[in-house]
Amino acid sequence: MAEPLPLLTIIIPAYNEEHRLPTTLPQVVAFAEAQAYPVEVLVVDNASTDRTAEVVRAVAAEHPIVSLLYQPIRGKGAAVRKGMLEGRGEYLFICDADLAMPIEQVSRFLPPALSDYDVAIASREAPGARRFNEPGYRHLMGRVFNTVVRVLAVPGIQDTQCGFKCFRREVARDLFSVQILDGWAFDVEVLYIARRRGYRIVEVPIDWYYGEGSRVSPLRDSWNMFWEVVRIRRNGRAGLYDRQRAHLTE
Numbered sequence: 001m002a003e004p005l006p007l008l009t010i011i012i013p014a015y016n017e018e019h020r021l022p023t024t025l026p027q028v029v030a031f032a033e034a035q036a037y038p039v040e041v042l043v044v045d046n047a048s049t050d051r052t053a054e055v056v057r058a059v060a061a062e063h064p065i066v067s068l069l070y071q072p073i074r075g076k077g078a079a080v081r082k083g084m085l086e087g088r089g090e091y092l093f094i095c096d097a098d099l100a101m102p103i104e105q106v107s108r109f110l111p112p113a114l115s116d117y118d119v120a121i122a123s124r125e126a127p128g129a130r131r132f133n134e135p136g137y138r139h140l141m142g143r144v145f146n147t148v149v150r151v152l153a154v155p156g157i158q159d160t161q162c163g164f165k166c167f168r169r170e171v172a173r174d175l176f177s178v179q180i181l182d183g184w185a186f187d188v189e190v191l192y193i194a195r196r197r198g199y200r201i202v203e204v205p206i207d208w209y210y211g212e213g214s215r216v217s218p219l220r221d222s223w224n225m226f227w228e229v230v231r232i233r234r235n236g237r238a239g240l241y242d243r244q245r246a247h248l249t250e
Contacts, residue, residue, distance in 0.1 A: 007037040009089030013044050013079035017097045018051040024055065024099040029063050030132065032105045042087055044069045046079040077179070077186025084167065084176040092172045096163035101206045108204050109166040118171045118199035119191070121157070123162035126222035128205035138210070148226060152233050153192045158203065160188050171199055179240055192232050193241045 010028055012019065025043070032039035043056045045068060053068060060066040071082040084092055091233045093106055107113055124131055125146075131139070135162060142161065149160050165187070174197065181189045183186070194201055228244055 003026065004038060004151050006040045006089040008032075008035075008039045008106070009087035009092045010039065010095050010106070011039045011044065011080060011081075011083030011087055012041070012091060012095050012097055013046055013076050013083065014048065014056070014097050015046040015076070015079070016048045016050045016052060018048075018055050020097050020099075021052065021055045021059075024097060025059050025066070027099060028095065028103050029059065029066060031106070033063070034063055039065060040087070040089060041066045042069055042083045043067070044071050044072050044083045046076070047074050053136065061100075061151040066103060073182055075113055075182030075186075077130055077189070078182040080186060081176045081179060081182075084172045086174070087169070088171065090169055091166055092169060093166045094164060095133075098211050100209050100211060101164045105206050106166075108206070114202070114204065116200070117170055117202045119175075119194050119201045120166040120204050121159070121191070121201065122162040122206045122208075123159040123203035123241065124203040124206065124208045125158035126203045130205075130207045132207070132209045134208075134210035139150075142187065146221055149188050149229055152229050153188050157191060157201065160191055162206070163187075164206065175199075178243060180235065181232070183224065183228060184224045186234065188225075188229055189232045189235075192236060196241060 012025070012028070028041055029125065032041055043066065045053045045056065058070060069081045069082055069086060080094055091110060093097055093109060095103070103106045114120060146160065151155065154160055158232065174194050176184065176192050178193060179186060179190055190200060
């Protein structure tokens, strides 16, 4: 008898996360194993140069729901794409390794709490959301970048960059098979494609805790992401996102 497909796949992109994962990955596993429905956890090692893979293998040896994938192409977008195209769950959820959103809040993205959507994105700006410990300058920079995103690419969405997002499996296959960018602005690109294809996007308010050690450089990466948003708009005008997805085996 074939093993039933999981309801939920949790995808954790990881680049040099040997210090965070020993704390956060067990929390994800504990949540997953406590659910009444089947869950798989995919950690995508994004060409790490530290002990990230070793840490994940140690957890996977004791918890079969955990699998380690390897993505040699550097960039969060590339790592997430790898997980999205290989995840088997009915719902595919991106989860940052720092666990800035308490993992228990994943339930806000799943039935019965939420069901009528194609893409559900965690929002630090939606009514009911709460931010903790975030420096004022980081919040301001995020709002400036979001203004650029809303003007150039995805009108109406208040928080495209929060690292927790959920996709129905068929939608994820469709979007990530044509998504191009490997870097930080992949979130904007995926939402831009989703809008072009008429998918229903909803924002889900969450509790979000700022932590030190962010991989994002406020100046360098903000500038790079700005030009990636410009590139997304150009790609859209050139029709690069209009092709049909490649055939993928379910």
